[in-house]
Amino acid sequence: MSTRLATGGRLLNKAKQVTFSFNGKQLTGYEGDTLASALLANDQMLMGRSFKYHRPRGVVASGAEEPNALVNLGAGGKFEPNQRATTTELYDGLSATSQNHWPSLEFDVGVVNNYAARALPAGFYYKTFMAPAAAWKHVFEPIVRHSAGLGKAPKDRDADRYEHYYAFFDVVIVGGGVAGLQAAKTAGLAGASVLLMEQTAFWGGRAPVDGGEIDGKATDDFIDATVTELEAMDNVTLRNRMMGAGVYDHGYLLGYERLTDHAPALAGPRHRLWRIRAKQIVTATGAIERPLSFAGNDIPGVMLASAVRDYVANFGVSAGDRTVVVTNNDDAYRTAIALKNAGLDVPVILDARATGGGALAEEAKALGIRVENGKAIAKVKGGKRVTGVAICAQAGEGSVLEDIACDAVAMSGGWSPVVHLWSHCGGKLNWNEKYAMFQPDPNRPPLSHDGNPFVVPAGSAAGAQTDTDYEGFSLFETLRTAHDAANKVCQALGLNVPDLKTPSVSEHDEVALEPVWLMPQGAGTKLRMKAWLDYQNDVKVSDVRLAAQEGYESVEHTKRYTTLGMATDQGKLSNINGLAVLSDALNQPIPATGTTTFRPPYTPISMGSIAGEARDEVFQPLRRTPIHDWHEANGAFFEPVGQWRRPYCFPRGSETHADAVKREINQTRNSVGLLDASTLGKIIVKGPDAGKFLDMMYTNMMSTLKPGKCRYGLVCNENGFLIDDGVVARIDEDTFLCHTTTGGAERIHGWMEDWLQCEWWDWQVFTANVTEQYAQIAIVGPNARNLIEKLGGDMDVSEEALPFMAWKDGKIGAFDARAYRISFSGELSYEIAVPASQGRAFWDVVMEFGKEFDIMPYGTEALHVMRAEKGFIMIGDETDGTVIPQDLNMQWAISKKKGDFLGKRAQLRDHMASPDRWKLAGFETLDGSVIPDGSYIVAEGKNANNQRNVQGRVTSTYYSPTLDRGIAMGLVHGGMNRLDDVVEFNKVDGGTVAARVVDPVFYDKDGEKQNV
């Protein structure tokens, strides 16, 4: 059984007991425990079930690489699935449940998949698709959906908050082990601004567990002294619980800081995503131990040798009383020695190397541990827990020589440098034959914008340098490469590097490992089918071999076919073993197979951290006019228009929206209404060439406009399509004010600047977007003039003094105002601009004085209906990016006198000039009903896709309160030439509605009402 030892546990605070629950069971641990160590201390070896076969899974590792021990953490708004128990710090009240089982972890019905494993080989999904289509939908998908999957999706809103943080450093060092600390010291002393980040809560990495001495003292002392030294440097920033998640172009780096995961009661954001610009990056990310592939290597109790050692040293926890160690290298002997020293039993060390190990092996033997060279595990015995191993010769096919009872297995297949961050941005790898691992190629690093390297690996993440006499992952090499890496980045930054001596080190010499990709070497099909590569996704040696047999040669294809390395751990343990098996099956060297692509993030980061602060009321910016608060207080129903919220209508009491719109229109048509038009864009265009410039921007002639006058204009893009419209007012000889649509303000301003800056840079024109400087309020209806006159002031707003399509500055009431006689409703209308800071006050005064006319505000829907009654087009309704002004019968707004304007040449193309284009017309249903939005005008016959042919479509369709019937505009083949034809619009119910083609101006065709 796994249990807490009486001694040991360097990371624990044994004075502080912590209570937590697992699957509802109350358990205790200590401050400093991870969830995994605390579960092991409580003999909870079984922690989850695998994805496909629902096999029992126990913890296999002790850090970020863990594939098995994934739990649902927390509840309600704090619930989060797929959390690694090995990186979850224990806190009081932590509540975790295991995943992917039903009805319980101990007894899982889904495990039948395990017995059907022969029916679920590699490529199962793809092969299933080759069955009749219906079989997938009705047979396989429901079964797979029910049985596959890991954690549950959260159901409640996330209760935590998150944020981003932008930071800039000369040097960022990822990894706070001894390599990272040493590199930080060197770079810090050189005067660089340095960030050193460490994903766990403590500094020093695994050096204190692995032993050795630095400068004659324990590694712990070196770590403490260095951290103290770094903390005293103003130019060095230390951050723990912060993972280097990804390296991107130009030294962009993501740091994922977990602020309250270890103490959810703390105030403040849960995660902070650091968005860092680093001039140089040092990856001191360490190395990950590889499992060995033998039958039953996934049974709970089989763990990485380093993890077994970590649990003893860091947490005072033993994985079992009797642990068999199986290895192909010297490092695993450290585990056997640590276990023995902790008073635990190591029945045998199985060393796959025929010649065995070096100094560490001698030390183990001296402790009385039985060592068997050239031996291997034939199979592990047990179900939910290891009960023993069968031993065989590594060279053979697995004939059992001996059975040994044990309750844990510590395995080591060698180490792989963590090259992820090196590789994210294009750093290349070499295969190191001697150590059987991929390591960064210093000659092919990630390059920055200037072609210079910006990532340097340090410590064991750099792999083993073959040009030195020192062995692989030795402590000495770790410190030396760290110092060198810091040296290199400081030189790149032009800093003087301090003359630092690499600390002296005393440690064991090791002899080389022997690559072991399958155990025993000649294992047959039966054993291979139980030799796991990917624990989380249930990929076995047999699956990879099957893929190779079926013709999959590319490692990327094999990955997707078998799902090897596609789980939440992204194959941190399985990738190298998997591609080695593939290489063997393809009979090619490992470098020829290569690796799959390393992509950020290094381990999954929370969705919340990516979103940052953008949620709830600040999910998106919401733009408010100066009168927005009044709208809110008066019951406006809002609709989004760009990032603005504009009142759609102002329903009163229990009034429906339709009734409100009808009331607002009738009031405006019969007396006076009020519209908040502040959102419309207002762009000043000024300069000697302003007229010439606007003649290019608009299809019609603007340069001839007289000061004091307004003209409606159309803006097209260079492809001829209509992109905006609005009224242009000429302020003086050199100055125009261009109104745009609400959504067009920024876009058209940018469009103007684009042409001025990139094409016509020698034209003397300046623009300024002054949209928000003004509150603009439309006073609309037959009583509009009466009302304005009642407001007082010095402005003469009579027909003579301020005729239709003119504008004027002056006082209206006490307000500095500019009044435009423009109308989008067909009524007598003044749009009045006042300074935004007085907009609300002006609105209030107008409402007050308008009482005698029963004044009421109207919303965007009333605006839309009234303009449709007048046959005015709306950008976004009548246009959709494929419509040119000619389609809308607006030839009158296209100047024939001008040499050029944007869109002119495009509009001359054959297709644009074709008589077959659908053109604007009005439509009246014969029965008075309203044509459905989006409806098409059907034509005879069907097209090649068996769809009904069409000859047009509706673009605007409303119930008109003024006419008490449905009215519509639309585009139809033949356009106004079809006058009086009856066409059929399709309906949602499958039927059609008949409508007559009519003039799109339904109301006041002669403009008598607006021109008064």
Add this chain to the structure above:
Amino acid sequence: MSEAVSALSGAEFKGFASVTETGLRGMITVRGDLASKAMTAAIKAATGADVPAQRKVAVGGKGKVAWMSPDELLVVVDYATVLDTVATLNAALSGGHALVANVSDARAVFEIRGVGCRDVLAKLAPVDLSHSRFAADEIRRTRIAQVPAAFWQTESDAFEVICFRSVAQYVFDVLRLSATKGGEVHHLG
């Protein structure tokens, strides 16, 4: 003239740094040839300051002036004097090609004050705000979360942020969240 009100009527928040809407400020967009004598004279007359260099703010007796682009300046004066300043600028620049626009009402201004003010901004703007990099006389046109903004330093632990009036509430809300206690970064202050 009716009483002018700013977007948020002086809203305030106190976290590990304080966030305050300062009220209306006179702001004028000036576009023209920044190297011209007329511009130098106009800016001097309007603010008492010289035309600032790239990314700089120049302070004069009557106001300050910030560099916005190679052909654009922002003149900042008291709200009460903005119309006079516009007139001064227009008169001084009348001989050449230039644009002067009063944009005071199109803006909102916030002050971030406190030791952590740089960290409040660094959560929202991709700008190197470290003491050694962001100079006392500097302006940065950037973004605050999802909207355009600009800021400059007023004292060693105080910044002013300007943004468009329509998004004043949004900017106040993100600054408030950013300055909320518990979110101290202790990196730049």
